[in-house]
Amino acid sequence: xxxxxxxxxxxxxxxxxxxxxxxxxxxxxxxxxxxxxxxxxxxxxxxxxxxxxxxxxxxxxxxxxxxxxxxxxxxxxxxxxxxxxxxxxxxxxxxxxxxxxxxxxxxxxxxxxxxxxxxxxxxxxxxxxxxxxxxxxxxxxxxxxxxxxxxxxxxxxxxxxxxxxxxxxxxxxxxxxxxxxxxxxxxxxxxxxxxxxxxxxxxxxxxxxxxxxxxxxxxxxxxxxxxxxxxxxxxx
Amino acid sequence: xxxxxxxxxxxxxxxxxxxxxxxxxxxxxxxxxxxxxxxxxxxxxxxxxxxxxxxxxxxxxxxxxxxxxxxxxxxxxxxxxxxxxxxxxxxxxxxxxxxxxxxxxxxxxxxxxxxxxxxxxxxxxxxxxxxxxxxxxxxxxxxxxxxxxxxxxxxxxxxxxxxxxxxxxxxxxxxxxxxxxxxxxxxxxxxxxxxxxx
Numbered sequence: 001x002x003x004x005x006x007x008x009x010x011x012x013x014x015x016x017x018x019x020x021x022x023x024x025x026x027x028x029x030x031x032x033x034x035x036x037x038x039x040x041x042x043x044x045x046x047x048x049x050x051x052x053x054x055x056x057x058x059x060x061x062x063x064x065x066x067x068x069x070x071x072x073x074x075x076x077x078x079x080x081x082x083x084x085x086x087x088x089x090x091x092x093x094x095x096x097x098x099x100x101x102x103x104x105x106x107x108x109x110x111x112x113x114x115x116x117x118x119x120x121x122x123x124x125x126x127x128x129x130x131x132x133x134x135x136x137x138x139x140x141x142x143x144x145x146x147x148x149x150x151x152x153x154x155x156x157x158x159x160x161x162x163x164x165x166x167x168x169x170x171x172x173x174x175x176x177x178x179x180x181x182x183x184x185x186x187x188x189x190x191x192x193x194x195x196x197x198x199x200x201x202x203x204x205x206x207x208x209x210x211x212x213x214x215x216x217x218x219x220x221x222x223x224x225x226x227x228x229x230x231x232x233x234x235x236x
Numbered sequence: 237x238x239x240x241x242x243x244x245x246x247x248x249x250x251x252x253x254x255x256x257x258x259x260x261x262x263x264x265x266x267x268x269x270x271x272x273x274x275x276x277x278x279x280x281x282x283x284x285x286x287x288x289x290x291x292x293x294x295x296x297x298x299x300x301x302x303x304x305x306x307x308x309x310x311x312x313x314x315x316x317x318x319x320x321x322x323x324x325x326x327x328x329x330x331x332x333x334x335x336x337x338x339x340x341x342x343x344x345x346x347x348x349x350x351x352x353x354x355x356x357x358x359x360x361x362x363x364x365x366x367x368x369x370x371x372x373x374x375x376x377x378x379x380x381x382x383x384x385x386x387x388x389x390x391x392x393x394x395x396x397x398x399x400x401x402x403x404x405x406x407x408x409x410x411x412x413x414x415x416x417x418x419x420x421x422x423x424x425x426x427x428x429x430x431x432x433x434x
Contacts, residue, residue, distance in 0.1 A: 148392035148417055150369025151385075155392045186367040190394030190417035211367060211396040 135227025142195030153179030262305030273345025278318035
């Protein structure tokens with residue numbers, strides 16, 4: 001009697017153990033770490049869920065978020081900035097754009113299937129947007145003009161337009177493109193080297209003297225495009 | 237008799253085989269990539285203290301003239317630097333040669349920087365902001381000089397006024413171009429760029 005009772009208890013215990021194994025599939029949280037989040041606005045999206053990623057109090061630290069609902073074993077995920085299709089568009093932080101880091105070991109795919117790896121971990125890194133700093137050079141006839149934006153980025157050499165038949169400089173306007181400037185950064189364009197026989201002066205930019213800040217107004221205008229480098233012949 | 241001829245033949249074949257391997261030129265070129273900082277002539281690299289290799293300005297890679305063999309030890313070092321370079325770092329520059337190790341050699345050089353101190357004359361009010369590109373400097377009333385972020389040797393600088401001080405107008409002059417901009421030389425640039433306020 002006692003023997004058969006023990007056997008029954010054992011069978012019951014075994015059944016309970018099996019039941020606990022078979023109940024539903026394993027689920028996986030979707031973990032995301034985002035570096036260099038300086039402004040609010042980033043929304044990441046996958047499996048019909050959204051999660052907002054906002055800067056922390058210490059902006060040098062990465063921001064860790066987990067999507068509200070876990071996904072089941074075998075379910076596919078694809079974490080992208082909300083609205084992004086084929087790496088185009090998406091809901092980014094203000095003044096920033098985010099992408100998958102290029103450095104190992106953070107250069108992981110942002111999509112996969114739950115259970116492929118022990119843990120779902122997605123990385124993004126955000127960078128400050130840059131905007132064009134551009135305009136024109138007028139009256140340029142001499143050679144050797146070099147422009148600088150302080151010590152920032154490379155200098156830009158500008159050559160005069162030459163007549164197609166005579167090869168003489170025409171003095172026609174030349175489009176000018178300096179290196180792009182990051183949001184929030186200052187710029188100040190100067191003439192590093194004057195062209196032969198001419199003197200050029202810089203105008204335009206937010207302050208009228210080729211200087212300014214790549215601020216909200218400049219961002220809204222998609223950069224600064226009103227630089228004018230006016231060149232005139234030196235008095236004989 | 238027959239066997240002794242065969243033996244000699246084998247010995248000869250062995251000797252030839254060894255000679256082919258042991259000859260001065262190996263089967264692999266010793267190359268590396270240059271990531272940054274070589275903007276001037278003057279860089280000379282050595283391998284195991286010899287085989288001097290002059291690397292020209294703006295090179296993105298180097299290749300020693302002598303080939304090396306698999307398992308040869310190589311040790312790449314800098315014999316002389318371009319005049320504007322502070323130091324160079326070689327990554328994976330010493331190892332035994334094989335197809336993996338000789339594909340891992342990288343080098344980057346750090347360009348010297350020098351101080352840039354702006355002289356300020358006649359400033360009696362607050363509000364002056366000077367910029368050197370993205371380097372923003374807010375200058376208080378009565379300051380007579382300001383050291384800004386260091387500038388790379390042979391690199392450009394250009395000081396401009398982002399914001400004039402209250403009730404005053406400041407002009408920038410000096411520098412090697414005369415208008416507050418120029419190219420940084422091989423020494424600190426102190427009081428060459430002048431801001432005059434009135």
